[in-house]
Every structure is written in structure tokens, then in C-alpha cells.
Amino acid sequence: MKVETMNDEQFDRAVGRAMEQVPIPLGLAERLLATVNSANIVPSADGPLAEGNKLAEGSGLAGENRLAGERGRVVRRRWLVSASMAAVAALAASVVVYPFLAVPSPMGYDTLINFVGDFHDREPAAEGKPLTEVSPPAAYPFPSSVVTNGLTRWRPVRKLLGRTGVAYDLTGARGRRATLYVVDLTSGSRPIADNCVPTSPHNNGTFTVGRTMGAWTDGTLLYVLVVEGDEGVYRSFLRRQNGLA
8 A cells, every 4th residue: 555655646746747847828817817807706715716726736727826816806906996986086076066066946035034034043142232332234234114222232144045144133112022134135145036025024024933024125135024923013113114004
């Protein structure tokens, strides 16, 4: 048995030397790589390619197989990384560009009233400056159609309809409270439909959930009056003019 084993080992070595002398066809590695890529095969320790490497141990073919497998993994890894980066870049570009491309449609009167009402509810409490002591910016004057007294205060507002402006906090009879917002119509990111807002305050405002609101324009200025109370309280903040009863 020992002699037979030695003969077998000698035979294996002879076969190995003979295989090493066999020339490897030109372009074999590239063809193997193309085959692996087209079949989406990832060589593993237990897969067929690994078995082929074991059978071809001692020959240059095993080295070429391993080289092809490694190249395939590198190429696929690079492709996945490039594709992922491209997807992330495209998503980021859409997030950055979309807000500039998406132009909101002009809002009508009811939408305007609701929008300002929501803004009024979210506003943090802030004490303004006395109107009798400190003048507001000339660009946002207090209108003659609204009643004022020594208790009126004003404060700047930002991001109302995408605009800056002034809010006048009013105190009427019996401690009734109201806020008059004044913004410039010529600026801002939220357009308002043409001719949907009257050019003077109406006698009756829009009553919703414990408050009454009304809006009107004066030249390039938009006024929105928010009154805590019903339409009767709303009318108490308006002067009797411009056809008001």
C-alpha cells in the first residue's frame, strides 16, 4: 500500500507539472469576468467556482478564476457605489430645486382669511410698542377706517403670506381685543387672486369659531382684521364711513 500511495503521489505531481505547461488562452480572464457579470454570480467559498479552483489547484487556471472573481466583485461594488451616489445626488437635487419650481396657485378670499387666522393662532405672545409713543414704519400705516385709542400697540410680523409687515393690537370697549395685520401686496411667496379682496372693509366680517375676520386692500397694502367676538364686536372696531352702517 505504501508503494501504491507513493506512486499515486508521483502521478499527481506529474499531472500537475503537465497542466502548468499548458498555455492559458488569451483573454480567458476577461471572458470569465464577463460571464460572471452577465450571470450576476458572486463567487463564494462553497460555490461552483470554488470547487473548480480546488480541482485546478496547482495550475494557472485557478489563479485566473480567482482573479476573475475578484475583478467581478470590485466592478460590481464600484457600480453599486456609483449608482447609489447618483441616486442620492438626484434626490438631493429634486429636494433643492422643487420648492423653486413649484409656484403656488393664487388664493381666494376664503383661503386668505383661513390662512391669516391660522397664522394668528400660531403667533407667539408679544407686546408691541405704544402707537401714541412710537411711530410704526411708514410703509405700513394705520388705516383711517379702523378705530384706535391710547391702548393700541404695534409690532413687526414676519412670514405672513410670505411677507413682512406690521400687526396692530387693539383693545376696544369692554376689553374686546383685535389684531389688524398690514402687509405689502407687491411682495411675498403666496400670490392672491386678482379682485378677490374688496377695496374697503365690509360691514359684516366672516365669523368662524369665536372670532370674526375681514380683509380689504388700499393701494398696494393688504389689511386683515381679526376680532375676538361676533360680527357686532367686529363692527365696533370700524369707523362709520365708506358706506358702513
